[in-house]
Amino acid sequence: MSLPNGTATMTPAPMGIRRLDPKEGKSSVQSLAKGLRVLEAFKPGIDEMTLSEIAAASGLDAGTTFRMLNTLVSAGYVVRIPESRRFRLSLKVLDLGFNAIAHKDLRDIVRPLLQTLVDEVSEAASFAVLEGGDVLYIERVRAGFTRLGVDIRIGTTIPAAVTSIGRAILAFLPEHRLERVLATPPRHPSLTLKTPDRPTLDPLLAALRRDGYVLEKSVITPDLRLLAVPVIGADGWATGAISVVAPWSQSSDEDLKSRALEPMLATAHHIARAQEAVGSTSSVPGL
Missing domain, CATH: 1.10.10.10 (Winged helix-like DNA-binding domain superfamily/Winged helix DNA-binding domain)
Incomplete structure (x- = not known):
């Protein structure tokens, strides 16, 4: 709109819409x-x-x-x-809202269970799902105020095949979904973390299927020891995974496994049952 003298004016913003400053x-x-x-x-x-x-x-x-x-x-x-x-x-706008709601539901479900796990094992714990070719961290609870190495935050994405928590999910996917995830480029390709090729990855996933967990040194922060287990839905496939990390120098593999594995498996079971109860078992983004 212009005034008679040619000076431009702004269209008044409707009530309830904030003017762009x-x-x-x-x-x-x-x-x-x-x-x-x-x-x-x-x-x-x-x-x-x-x-x-x-x-x-x-x-x-x-x-x-x-x-x-x-x-x-x-x-x-x-x-x-x-x-x-x-x-x-379009329905694409609805998808944005549904994804946000699904993630909020997951956080509401997971956080108290993850907090109970952290209270029991006195180590930081995380929960993640797949999003495209990445693992997406939905929730994380620290043990006290101590930060361990790289601080993984809620919303962090990492190529799924690179991380223990990601492979814990990949190992328990139908073959066609696994192929789709591995064929999807990561959102933020890492220059420092190398994604394993299939001859390297397949034995790792086979060991996970056999044992039901993975225990190894963190590839992101080498001075951390990491234990991860899948969250298995009613259909037998992973809907996410949880991990616990401990300082490498303060814990052995056997110590971390003996302290944390059973509580983690119980927590994973509770998360899966809670997902089923609220109908969230299908809310695995990207699949």
Whole structure:
């Protein structure tokens, strides 16, 4: 909009939508924020809208809204209704929400069980699932305030075949799913962690299937000893895995196994049963 003297003005933002502050430009991507405003313009009960309706609801001018819609259509988040000038959200947007809900459900289920495990074995523990070709850390509980080596955070992704916790999941997948995971490029390829080839990986997975656990030196932090077990669902396949780490110099393989293996197996069983109870056994991203 322009004033009679040619001075440009901003379209007023609808109530409930925060105006984009130009001062925030240095620390944010304004075009992304505008794209999100277009998505947020679709409210409950309003499944389809025209460009002008979306512009009015999002507080953006028509030209910006047109560019945002074209981008979102190309990315698959918005769909043009054939033979009309209307748009609607695609199921891809729903997938984002469902994935977030599924992960929140998993964290709500896992955290108290993981905390009980940490209280029992006095070592840090983690829970992870697969996401594409990576293992994604959903929850982590420390033992006290001590940080051990590289601090794995919630949301960290690592190529699945590289890590013990990832291989604990891979070993208990159907063959077609295993092939799919291994064929998926990792989100963040590591320059320092080498992904094992199949002749190296297959014996490791076979040993996991035989023993039901993996106990080895951490490839991420060599001064840590790591024990990992799968979480097995009702169908016999892994829905995730848990791991416990201990300082290499303060624990032997036999010590860590004797202290932690049985509690870990019990925790894995409880997580699997809890997943079944809330219908979350299928919430393994990327599969």
